[in-house]
């Protein structure tokens with residue numbers, strides 16, 4: 001239908017009101033939206049970024065101030081255009097952008113008013129804003145010109161700088177819409193979001209933050225510490241061989257890591273090493289595009305699942321920004337899929353890393369196989385009857401055997417006690433607690449004074465010696481018994497001290 005107007009086409013400009021709502025729905029959250037702004041600051045050669053989250057109820061604001069190369073007025077106006085550059089253009093190899101959309105889509109996902117002030121060296125300050133309510137009302141994409149007094153004079157701070165850019169978000173309907181500034185719950189929620197942003201940025205930009213003098217990010221004036229997903233400096237981290245892949249002269253590097261067993265880390269380090277969302281979520285491939293982390297733990301639909309026993313596997317992948325199309329990079333820089341010709345190699349590397357990671361997870365050192373171990377090794381037996389599991393105390397264990405043997409008149413009582421313990425093992429509670437918190441399971445004698453371990457070891461030693469076994473055989477058995485096999489040094493020390501006794 002062309003209303004009778006002659007010609008080969010109709011001009012159909014997008015309806016601002018409708019398009020705004022679509023631009024707001026790219027699937028960002030606060031963390032990914034802020035990260036998109038930081039991408040722009042880094043691409044502008046920034047050294048220092050100040051992020052400020054100001055709680056004022058519904059009038060809360062977020063601002064980001066950088067000292068990058070800034071923009072002239074003309075460049076700023078273009079930067080504010082949705083679709084400010086063509087995604088097909090070749091980008092500088094260090095550029096973190098692609099689509100010419102991030103500034104707008106990230107901001108609109110969080111706020112209804114986006115104001116950007118910028119200053120390029122030698123230029124005056126230029127300030128422009130998108131006020132979505134205004135655009136909606138006038139039905140036109142009218143980009144507002146603001147003066148340096150705008151927004152609590154935050155933009156006038158550019159006057160004393162050589163160059164830099166300030167982005168201000170106001171009217172954040174999604175984060176604080178309608179909130180009363182005196183409502184403590186809403187305020188706490190706001191600051192919880194700030195914490196989530198901190199952890200996300202510490203992860204996504206850790207490489208920039210690790211390189212001294214490269215970049216510093218301050219959040220409400222506090223410097224942000226990087227989070228290294230690979231614990232590269234920990235002695236118990238396994239560095240598996242690096243593999244380079246070339247494709248059309250572009251290089252991709254894959255470096256698998258297996259992180260240390262929980263027993264090698266103190267509680268605080270373990271907690272922090274898990275990363276945002278925790279250990280289980282953070283396993284898999286980590287894809288860096290120009291040093292910026294875009295995928296932080298994912299098995300990339302290669303057929304692996306995020307299981308507790310594979311969680312120590314983390315695989316680093318470095319890709320350049322010239323392969324965005326091959327890797328299906330999206331506007332938010334949160335998705336990447338390996339191109340078809342790399343999938344088999346990635347699967348192979350994942351399988352190998354998972355195997356190693358599982359071995360470390362299952363046991364910190366060697367694993368005692370139940371099938372081949374002697375009768376004396378385990379204090380507990382696992383039994384199945386009519387498909388139901390039950391647990392009994394191993395009567396052939398040297399200590400248990402000795403107690404029963406020597407209990408004389410109390411033998412019946414001792415046997416009754418063992419039966420009582422066996423029948424009342426709190427299996428449901430153990431299952432509940434270990435599913436909720438699989439990493440917090442206590443290992444035998446973990447964090448206990450070594451005298452406790454030695455006292456038990458000594459009693460077992462005496463029991464075995466009293467059956468007429470020689471010291472060498474007793475020593476060998478102790479070394480392979482649970483839980484002493486986990487403490488080889490203490491066993492050797494103990495055996496040496498016992499040699500003197502005999």
Ligand SMILES: Nc1ncnc2c1ncn2[C@@H]1O[C@H](COP(=O)(O)OP(=O)(O)OP(=O)(O)O)[C@@H](O)[C@H]1O
Pocket residue numbers: 036039040041044066068069070071079080084085096097098099100101102103104164165331
């Ligand atoms: N902090 C900044 N300092 C200097 N220039 C900036 C800054 N933020 C944005 N720009 C300019 O604005 C342009 C548009 O930014 P925008 O984030 O919308 O798109 P992009 O970064 O080019 O691509 P993408 O959509 O992938 O993020 C950038 O290409 C850059 O030239």
Ligand SMILES: [Mg+2]
Pocket residue numbers: 036039040096097098101102103
């Ligand atoms: Mg961008």
